[in-house]
Amino acid sequence: MTGSLTDRRARLLGPGVPTFYAAPVHIVRGAGVWLWDADGRRYLDAYNNVPHVGHAHPKVVAAVSGQLATLNTHSRYLHDAILDYAERLTARMGHGLSQVLYVCTGSEANDVALRMAQAATGQTGLIATDAAYHGNTALVSAVTASRTPIGGRPGLARLVPAPDRPGAATPEGFAAGVRAAVAALQAEGHGVAAMILCPYLANEGFPDLPAGFFGPAAAAVRAAGGLVIADEVQPGFGRLGSHLWAHDRAGLVPDIVTLGKPMGNGYPVAAVVAGTGPMAAFRDRFRYFSTFGASPVAAAAALATLEVLEEEGLQARAAATGRMLRERLAALVPPWRATVRGTGLFLGLAFPDAAAARAIEDGLRAEGVLTGRTGRDDAVLKIRPPMPFDAGHADTLAAALARVLARTPPPS
Amino acid sequence: MTGSLTDRRARLLGPGVPTFYAAPVHIVRGAGVWLWDADGRRYLDAYNNVPHVGHAHPKVVAAVSGQLATLNTHSRYLHDAILDYAERLTARMGHGLSQVLYVCTGSEANDVALRMAQAATGQTGLIATDAAYHGNTALVSAVTASRTPIGGRPGLARLVPAPDRPGAATPEGFAAGVRAAVAALQAEGHGVAAMILCPYLANEGFPDLPAGFFGPAAAAVRAAGGLVIADEVQPGFGRLGSHLWAHDRAGLVPDIVTLGKPMGNGYPVAAVVAGTGPMAAFRDRFRYFSTFGASPVAAAAALATLEVLEEEGLQARAAATGRMLRERLAALVPPWRATVRGTGLFLGLAFPDAAAARAIEDGLRAEGVLTGRTGRDDAVLKIRPPMPFDAGHADTLAAALARVLARTPPPS
Numbered sequence: 001m002t003g004s005l006t007d008r009r010a011r012l013l014g015p016g017v018p019t020f021y022a023a024p025v026h027i028v029r030g031a032g033v034w035l036w037d038a039d040g041r042r043y044l045d046a047y048n049n050v051p052h053v054g055h056a057h058p059k060v061v062a063a064v065s066g067q068l069a070t071l072n073t074h075s076r077y078l079h080d081a082i083l084d085y086a087e088r089l090t091a092r093m094g095h096g097l098s099q100v101l102y103v104c105t106g107s108e109a110n111d112v113a114l115r116m117a118q119a120a121t122g123q124t125g126l127i128a129t130d131a132a133y134h135g136n137t138a139l140v141s142a143v144t145a146s147r148t149p150i151g152g153r154p155g156l157a158r159l160v161p162a163p164d165r166p167g168a169a170t171p172e173g174f175a176a177g178v179r180a181a182v183a184a185l186q187a188e189g190h191g192v193a194a195m196i197l198c199p200y201l202a203n204e205g206f207p208d209l210p211a212g213f214f215g216p217a218a219a220a221v222r223a224a225g226g227l228v229i230a231d232e233v234q235p236g237f238g239r240l241g242s243h244l245w246a247h248d249r250a251g252l253v254p255d256i257v258t259l260g261k262p263m264g265n266g267y268p269v270a271a272v273v274a275g276t277g278p279m280a281a282f283r284d285r286f287r288y289f290s291t292f293g294a295s296p297v298a299a300a301a302a303l304a305t306l307e308v309l310e311e312e313g314l315q316a317r318a319a320a321t322g323r324m325l326r327e328r329l330a331a332l333v334p335p336w337r338a339t340v341r342g343t344g345l346f347l348g349l350a351f352p353d354a355a356a357a358r359a360i361e362d363g364l365r366a367e368g369v370l371t372g373r374t375g376r377d378d379a380v381l382k383i384r385p386p387m388p389f390d391a392g393h394a395d396t397l398a399a400a401l402a403r404v405l406a407r408t409p410p411p412s
Numbered sequence: 413m414t415g416s417l418t419d420r421r422a423r424l425l426g427p428g429v430p431t432f433y434a435a436p437v438h439i440v441r442g443a444g445v446w447l448w449d450a451d452g453r454r455y456l457d458a459y460n461n462v463p464h465v466g467h468a469h470p471k472v473v474a475a476v477s478g479q480l481a482t483l484n485t486h487s488r489y490l491h492d493a494i495l496d497y498a499e500r501l502t503a504r505m506g507h508g509l510s511q512v513l514y515v516c517t518g519s520e521a522n523d524v525a526l527r528m529a530q531a532a533t534g535q536t537g538l539i540a541t542d543a544a545y546h547g548n549t550a551l552v553s554a555v556t557a558s559r560t561p562i563g564g565r566p567g568l569a570r571l572v573p574a575p576d577r578p579g580a581a582t583p584e585g586f587a588a589g590v591r592a593a594v595a596a597l598q599a600e601g602h603g604v605a606a607m608i609l610c611p612y613l614a615n616e617g618f619p620d621l622p623a624g625f626f627g628p629a630a631a632a633v634r635a636a637g638g639l640v641i642a643d644e645v646q647p648g649f650g651r652l653g654s655h656l657w658a659h660d661r662a663g664l665v666p667d668i669v670t671l672g673k674p675m676g677n678g679y680p681v682a683a684v685v686a687g688t689g690p691m692a693a694f695r696d697r698f699r700y701f702s703t704f705g706a707s708p709v710a711a712a713a714a715l716a717t718l719e720v721l722e723e724e725g726l727q728a729r730a731a732a733t734g735r736m737l738r739e740r741l742a743a744l745v746p747p748w749r750a751t752v753r754g755t756g757l758f759l760g761l762a763f764p765d766a767a768a769a770r771a772i773e774d775g776l777r778a779e780g781v782l783t784g785r786t787g788r789d790d791a792v793l794k795i796r797p798p799m800p801f802d803a804g805h806a807d808t809l810a811a812a813l814a815r816v817l818a819r820t821p822p823p824s
Contacts, residue, residue, distance in 0.1 A: 005490045012498040014511045014691035018701055019488050026490040030483045048485065050703060056481050065477035069468050071442045072678035073460065076431050078417045078438040086424040099426045104516040104680045105704055111549050115562045124563045136700055137523050138551035150527045150697055151536050151568075261703055266484035268516045268680040268704035279426035285562055288548055289430055291462060291673055292517055292680035 020372065021365045022358075030055030033386050033393055035370065046364075046385040046397050047372045049346075052237055052262030053308040054388045060265045063304035064297060072297045075102070076289070081299035088306060089273065092244055095253050096275040101282070102294035106233035106260025107135030109270040113256045114139055114194060116274060116282035117227040120255075123191030127181045127221065130159035131376040133203040134196060134231055143196055145376075146203075156190045162204040164376060169207075175216035182224045192226035194256070199246035200235035205375025206348055208341050211251040218252060227278065230254035233270070234346075237262045238309055239387065241319025241344030249343075264301035265308075268292070314387040318345040325383070325394040332402055336410045341380070345389055348374070349381040357381050363404035369397055432784065433777045434770075442467030445798050445805055447782065458776075458797040458809050459784045461758075464649055464674030465720040466800045472677045475716035476709060484709045487514070488701070493711035500718060501685065504656055507665050508687040513694070514706035518645035518672025519547030521682040525668045526551055526606060528686060528694035529639040532667075535603030539593045539633065542571035543788040545615040546608060546643055555608055557788075558615075568602045574616040576788060581619075587628035594636045604638035606668070611658040612647035617787025618760055620753050623663040630664060639690065642666035645682070646758075649674045650721060651799065653731025653756030661755075676713035677720075680704070726799040730757040737795070737806040744814055748822045753792070757801055760786070761793040769793050775816035781809055 005026060009017055025043065029036040032054040035043045045055065053060065067081075075082060086100040103109050118124050128134065128143035135141075141149040142157035153159075160177035161168040168174045182192050197214065200206050218228050235246035236259055243249040247257065256278055260270040270293075274282075282288065292298065309315065322344040330340040333349055336356065341348045351357040357379045364371050372382040385393070417438060421429055437455065441448040444466040447455045457467065465472065479493075487494060498512040513528075515521050530536050540546065540555035547553075553561040554569035565571075572589035573580040580586045594604050609626065612618050630640050647658035648671055655661040659669065668690055672682040682705075686694075694700065704710065721727065734756040742752040745761055748768065753760045763769040769791045776783050784794040797805070 005492065005495065008495045008499075009490070012495050012502070012511060013487075013513065013706075014688065014695045016695045016699065017487065018699065019490065024490050027485060028483060028491075030485060035483075035485070035489075050486070051484065055485075056483065058481075061477070061480045064480055065473070068473045068476055068678075069470075071440060071447075071468065072463065073439060073442060073447070073467075074462070075425075075429065077447075078421070078431065078436050079440075080417065083417065083420045083424050087420075090424070099424060101425065105520065105702070107702075108517065108520065108549065115550055118562045136698075136702065137520065137549045138527055139549065141698070147698060150530045150694075156563075266480075266704070266707065266709070268710075276426065282562075283426045283428045286548075286553070286559060287428065287430065290517070290519075290548065292678070294425075295678065297678070298680075 022362050023365070025365065033389050042368065044369045044393060044396055046383050046389070047370045048386060049234060049239065049384045050261045050266050051386045052265050053305055053312065053314060054386045057265060057308055059308050060301060060304040063300045064267055067297045067300035072295055074291050075294035079296050081296050081303065082294045085299045085302050093257065093273060097257055097273045099274055099276060099279040101272040101279065101288065102298065103270045103272065103290050104268045104292050106258060106270050107137050107140050109258035109260055109272050110134045110140045110196065110231060111137040112272045112282065112288065113229045113258045114143070114196065115286065116256055116272065116278050117194035117229060119285040120278040120281040121191070121193045121225050121227060123193045123225060124156045125185030125190035125192045126157045127178060127192065127195040128159055129162040129197070129201070129204055131162040131164070131204040132198065155188055156185070158185060162201065162376065163207050163209060164205065171213050171216050174213065175220055178217040179220045182220055186224065192221055192224040194227045194229050195221040196229040196231055198231045198234060199250040199252050200240065200346065202234040203374055205350065205380040206342050206346065211249065214250060214252045227255035228252065229256045229258065231258050233258060233260035238315030239318060239344055239346050241315060241322050244315065263305065264298060265305040267298060267301035269298035269302050309387065317390060318387055321345060321390055321394055322347060324391055325398065328394065328398040329401070332398065332405060336405065345385055345387060347383040350375070351379050351381065354378045359408055360404055363408055364400055367400040367404060369400045434774050435777070437777065445801050454780065456781045456805060456808050458795050458801070459782045460798060461646060461651065461796045462673045462678050463798045464677050465717055465724065465726060466798045469677060469720055471720050472713060472716040475712045476679055479709045479712035484707055486703050487706035491708050493708050493715065494706045497711045497714050505669065505685060509669055509685045511686055511688060511691040513684040513691065513700065514710065515682045515684065515702050516680040516704050518670065518682050519549045519552050521670035521672055521684050522546045522552045522608065522643060523549040524684045524694065524700065525641045525670050526555070526608065527698065528668055528684065528690050529606035529641060531697040532690040532693040533603070533605045533637050533639060535605045535637060536568045537597030537602035537604045538569045539590060539604065539607040540571055541574040541609070541613070541616055543574040543576070543616040544610065567600055568597070570597060574613065574788065575619050575621065576617065583625050583628050586625065587632055590629040591632045594632055598636065604633055604636040606639045606641050607633040608641040608643055610643045610646060611662040611664050612652065612758065614646040615786055617762065617792040618754050618758065623661065626662060626664045639667035640664065641668045641670065643670050645670060645672035650727030651730060651756055651758050653727060653734050656727065675717065676710060677717040679710060679713035681710035681714050721799065729802060730799055733757060733802055733806055734759060736803055737810065740806065740810040741813070744810065744817060748817065757797055757799060759795040762787070763791050763793065766790045771820055772816055775820055776812055779812040779816060781812045
């Protein structure tokens with residue numbers, strides 16, 4: 001069955017469409033933090049952040065289904081729900097981030113955010129880290145290290161050393177890379193429109209950094225007239241436990257925030273949130289309209305997801321579960337020369353190399369626990385489950401990891 | 413109510429978010445070809461192509477709702493439905509267009525298609541008409557006449573005279589513009605990756621053109637090593653009645669086809685369809701992954717939409733209704749110096765100027781019939797209803813138009 005699915009994928013989708021694990025999983029059903037494969041085997045989902053409040057959450061399913069049966073059209077007609085959501089979202093954001101532009105994907109959100117910064121500043125240069133992933137459009141690939149744009153990386157994009165690079169692990173060291181990029185962009189006439197960062201550095205392997213780490217870098221960007229874009233597509237919506245937004249945990253005040261994956265619990269909705277200045281600059285300069293972005297169904301999905309997050313107290317639970325799980329993991333991994341990192345329900349095990357991380361990832365998959373990998377070299381095991389993941393699930397994960405470690409010899 | 417909604421939009425979404433009509437409509441419910449506003453007033457929808465098989469079609473709603481309650485995840489796990497849909501879709505396409513890349517929006521589809529052509533040809537130049545709209549990402553705005561990219565239109569993009577321009581109304585005249593663009597792109601070292609066209613020229617006001625019109629232009633692009641991209645986001649999926657795809661009606665053989673709006677009856681799903689060569693070139697060159705694009709829910713929406721289209725014989729109905737409606741319209745508009753154009757359920761009334769078209773559009777809205785406008789100067793009234801639009805609905809539209817015309821003095 002799975003063999004034939006793999007063949008059909010190659011025939012119908014083309015080569016190189018990525019799957020997880022040496023033995024890909026054929027998933028057919030999900031509920032809460034659990035997934036089931038075609039043979040009825042159950043897996044603990046310790047990876048997926050898109051089903052933020054849980055796979056197939058009944059309240060979100062009901063909200064989306066009810067709205068689909070009622071009306072699914074676009075924002076050239078008036079509708080309440082997109083405004084109701086914008087009101088609730090911006091009320092939870094602060095920093096003057098008071099207006100919302102709806103799109104469908106995090107990639108679209110970042111594609112708009114970069115241009116919003118260009119429109120607002122009158123400059124075009126863009127800065128990101130050299131291990132970042134911000135999405136898959138042509139423009140966004142220019143600020144994505146792992147995807148060289150077709151046609152080459154344009155001169156207006158500069159990738160600066162992420163904190164795992166020599167000298168970049170301190171606030172001043174990181175800022176030195178940003179200052180060099182600013183100078184180069186200015187020398188070439190681009191100027192600086194924006195620095196875009198995931199405030200948790202999710203794709204950079206999320207090293208534990210002190211609050212305020214990005215302060216000197218942000219100051220350098222602002223001194224050059226540029227804006228700061230916080231990409232909250234992965235760490236946002238309470239996942240970190242201590243804060244609703246990763247930029248607040250990092251002590252970074254953004255001019256523009258982008259949202260995606262978890263926003264609609266799987267329904268394709270994403271957003272750019274900004275103050276009135278950048279939003280007006282973009283809307284005036286580029287008459288933007290998204291057919292699917294600001295639909296009543298997208299708003300229903302986002303509203304229900306936010307309501308469940310708050311009603312079920314999932315942010316506080318993420319804090320508590322994450323604290324307990326981090327301790328459990330820290331006790332297990334020392335023989336592997338691995339280290340634990342992260343907070344809330346976004347934890348990592350940094351292994352010495354990708355092969356070691358991959359062995360554990362595949363071992364956990366065999367044990368019925370789904371995780372992933374991230375970081376510059378994919379050497380960080382990524383634990384980023386749906387938010388209903390609780391202490392019992394953390395026990396299950398830790399026990400499975402103990403079994404995998406016990407039977408897998410550490411690198412010598 | 414509507415006044416307050418307008419104020420809230422300005423406050424929460426920023427300035428200039430477009431609405432239709434001098435008096436925007438506050439829609440709260442839809443079914444089939446009908447929409448209802450907050451006061452319970454019913455409108456005949458003669459505009460929206462996104463709800464392709466009808467607003468809130470029960471079969472599509474059930475398919476999406478059922479899949480949402482079962483599983484909504486991504487293509488890094490194996491799943492049947494995205495393959496089942498790819499198989500059925502490519503079986504209905506021909507021309508060696510055998511593989512599918514799933515995305516969420518028509519903009520994302522065109523952003524990929526342009527880069528797919530660049531990857532396949534090793535050249536970067538892009539050609540579109542000077543009245544085209546292909547979407548809203550940064551790259552796609554380079555080939556969209558009505559949206560100048562922020563930072564200016566890049567040199568690799570050339571906009572050629574659409575057929576309403578002097579000299580461009582014949583196949584050879586249109587091809588002359590394309591040949592000039594090819595020469596300019598070659599002279600500047602870009603070469604030609606692709607010409608992208610809506611084969612119906614939907615945003616160019618869809619002039620009635622003979623089959624084969626694009627032949628000489630396509631030959632010029634291919635002689636330079638470039639590919640032809642057919643943007644079927646608006647006219648595809650049987651809307652034209654005579655053919656499932658506008659490129660087949662136009663006698664244009666594309667290398668890449670992009671699909672969007674009607675594909676999932678409102679669920680955000682879109683696709684790039686190509687032969688094995690261009691698909692492999694892109695997938696090898698750019699490790700593409702879309703979180704939401706190839707989800708089981710997106711596939712369920714697209715599958716159900718295609719099944720309803722075929723089960724209910726909507727393409728044949730579009731042909732018949734469109735023929736009848738075109739005749740009715742043609743009999744009404746001569747005093748206005750307007751002309752009828754189009755085929756199937758994609759018809760237009762070309763007025764002498766935008767003000768005239770706008771007066772009729774607003775008059776129809778007051779009569780409870782929703783239409784839109786298109787063309788370089790927005791002077792073409794656009795009639796593009798959901799596909800269940802039948803002869804009775806056409807009668808309603810024609811009668812409303814007769815009343816509007818009777819009370820609106822023609823331009824002197």
